[in-house]
Amino acid sequence: MPKRARARSVTLLTAAVLVLSGNPAVAVSTPRVPQQPDAPPVVPAAGQLVATAEIFPEADTNLYTVQVARDGAPVEPGGFALDVQQVVDAALEDLQTLGSSPTDPLLVLNPYGTNTTGVYAQFETEDNGTLTYTVSSPGTEDFTRVAEDHDPSASSFEGQLIGVVPGVENTVTTTWRPDGGEATEFSFTMTAPPSAAGGLTTLDRTVEGNAEELTEGLFAVSGLLRHPDHTLFYDNSGVLRAEFTHDGYRTDRLEFYDGTVVTTVADNELARIDGLGRVVATYVLSGYEMHHDFDVTDDGKVVILATETAKDSVEDVVVSLDLQTGTSEKVVDFTELLADYKSGTQPYGPDALDDWLHLNSVDWSPDGDSVIVSSRETSAILKVDDVHGSPAIDYIIGQREVWAGTDAESLLLEKTGDFPDSGGQHSVVRHDDEGLAEGQYHLTMFDNRFWRIDSRPDYTGPAPAGTSPVFGADPSLRSEYRKYLVDENAGTYTLVETLPVPYSAIVSNVQDLGGPLLVNSGQAMTFAEYDAQREVVARFDYALEGPAENGFAYRVLKYGFGDFWFAAS
Template sequence: MNRKKLIICTIILICILITSFFIYQKLDNVQTHSSELLSHIQEVYTPTYQNQIKDNINVMKNKNYTLDDPLILENPFQTNTTSLYVYFYTKEPAVISYQVHVDGLEDFSRKLYGDYTTEHEYQLIGIVPNRKNTLTLTATNQDGDIITSYQWTYDAPALLSGHENAYVSIEKGNSTQQLSNGLYTILGNDTSENDDDIDYIFLYDNNGVIRSEIPIISYRAHRLLFDDDAMYYSVSSSLLAGMNRLGQITQFYDTGHYRLHHDYINGSNNDFLVLATQSNTDTEEDKIISIDKETHEIKKVIDLEELFINYRQNLDSSQDKALDWMHINALQLVDKDSLIISSRETSTIIKINSIYDSPTIDYMIGSPLFWQESGYDEFLLTQIGDFSLNAGQHCVTYQQDDKLADGQYYLYFYNNNNTISTTRDYDYKNDPYYYDTGEGNKGKQSYYYKYLIDENERTFELVESIPVTYSGYVSSVQEHENHKIIDSGSAFETVELDDQNNIIQTIKGTGDTWWYRVFKYTYNHFWFQDEN
């Protein structure tokens, strides 16, 4: 299909839309904070808009498209700026692979997700903005023989967020190991849950070239969840969305009179567990809610004011704004009915049992002096070894290991090494459980930390520590294909370490605030086939 035919197909789609439709091709200077663009993105994330697009695509599909003459549409659902939608039939069952070629860049090649079939419908990502892309689709039958292929060129549009996000810089490290598979997924470059500034999810390849830009309404996405043939992510502080493989938003989960913040995960009751702030209360970032995936019912499952009532009532509540006395920033599910959470404000990791029925504190990892005579020091695990405790930690991750005894497991996390409590006058400098720590944005070193937890002995010990560029706030860690992806968010710097903890490469960028989290996802079983 040539460029002229592609434009004609797009115009046909646009002309039959009931809702207004914005076209963003070849924009040289997109105003990312304009009220017009914000209004459009808000409309995109509505059932009416998405269903109308789908209905009109179905009308266009009433023709026997082939791989030699496919239906190709430019980002019809407006959820993936440079993506293409393709639809066609093959004479015999086949699987489809594709390649994106841009002069001067490494080719982007993937096998598309799906079984052998004669009807094919996909979203193609990996297309480079503001460049001429040569795309090749290849059909392979069940005998492994190539049936046919089709090639065309596509002048991709500019990024909505601006051309400066098309690439991130790469610095090679001293490791000669190959990089892990996947796309670096940058989540969050915004700060306020009440912000009206548009934000984006950026996907970069191992060479630092952007391969996808997903616009969201505001705030930030905190992680991607994959379940039931959909990819879930937050698009504002009050809405979770589920995108299907074609880029259509098919699920919408409103948070009601709560605002989400910092994290959400899949629960064990066909639900999402979401960190939340309850509206019209004098505290914030201290609730955990459940959203039923089928009924969309919202329930408050944990109220930390109730669990920590003796600690909470001794804090000063006279300030004008809501009291951020716990500042929970991470969630991890354990054994279907327990949660491990991270409290930045108290520099404490907390395990809570019986979350759906009658929540109780199981244990805490924090300073005995900080919690002294609070009534909660009895829950503290015993520290084994001499090391500075976690301080202002983020992205706590639960990890099982078959080599460990029952009751043992690992917790790894980004230790910001930032000793600040804004709601309590506490002198960390005179706390012997901390040393060489930073304060706020000023500090020398942050760390990747891994604890061995022994619930039988009620102990924890530091089994791995890796120094990284200091980031007093935000940041993330991920163990991925025996590598470590560590994001020092305030510094806009992410390292990938090999299995010996040597740096393979560092990616660096810029922004208005920070990279909240950087995870690497392969997107296998969603957009792509697992070819291993």
């Protein structure tokens, strides 16, 4: 039996039934409902969950799948229902008697329904060690990683093999190296299910520098307009290596907390998923719909951009969710903090949407329990202090004419230098870099250079030079990567770096990779990794067939997944 502890209901375990089917030679069944040797077969009670393990037919070894049914009707594990996840967990416990050694492992394809090509692997061992594996498929570079072992004991390995390419034949070769012992090798071949998102198995990659200089990790492409309920993970060759599924809402980002990844799965629900793919917790926000972004604080709270459904206005509050207690509360309401400014705005568009602020990114800092938020509608960056206490706006960065004559005008920082302000910026992130004086830090952003204030049709102030009202991806225009130096002591901000990038009026993001830079121009359907000298190393295009307006991606972020999917280097 496995050594790891699981939090689950005793009632659920005694009610769940595991049935194995497929190859009779391995169809070993361990019923969860006790019965006498001569008793009739167990018949599940009404509403009872039943897990069935079957042989995956497109493999040359005993690769299993797990299906869950309630009253005979299939239940999708990817629906994030915890009772379903727990029944899968119980089924894997029963199957683990089959993982006898590194050369005879238990293999299960996507048991928890969260990663369509992830392979759960478990086997008994005689000592601690490392599992290195390589995925080979036609027309792609080999994908080699060291798998993270999620079983803390020395007598068993348990992990998830990431990298199987959807829809094609893959050969997976594993090498187990016990500490102080001789390495053993195992190999199996499988034809993986097709991508659940469809297409985009391989991105068009253009290498302009040295591809070996690309940083380690996987590119997470989220918010594809035609596939909002999938997050696609690509390697440095542009090959799809993993695929998250959701309940109709994109992954705004991934945040790592206590051995799990925190992500959005529906517009009012977050989930925590561990490295095996198991959903360990879900959180529903009653009365709110999430949008655009969230961040996790040092003490396990999630600050979330949200719309309060009972209000007429949208995208103008911040909600805080406690990951330990599951409780949530509204902590910032900009209709109160900026009431004077809001009084001069009006709903717009065919739906008369009161989208007067349109917050699109949030970044939390322990410095005064503060957040930096980005407002697309006002092309402004705002800092709010004491978020979980008595929140107040500390400052605003933006075009002065937009705020002229309002109570907020006095909150504007002074610009030092001759440069135009941003237009419709996204993904504003604070960096407390070494070498800066106290009270100084950098802000990086994707400056869309898009300018339109639909909530103020009577606005007659100037637009920042170089901005455009063009909504879309115009190759004759340019957006920018921007980096500001903020000096709170002096009350100033300065442009210290800028880089022209493909134009995208909305969405998009930048990510500092510790020197190198990742830039996603969403509506242009392209992202690129730049080196520290801001030269393009490689560019990746993700355009889909059909009209261009159906193809943007909201964000592309790169993650290493060390101590999660892969052993930390």
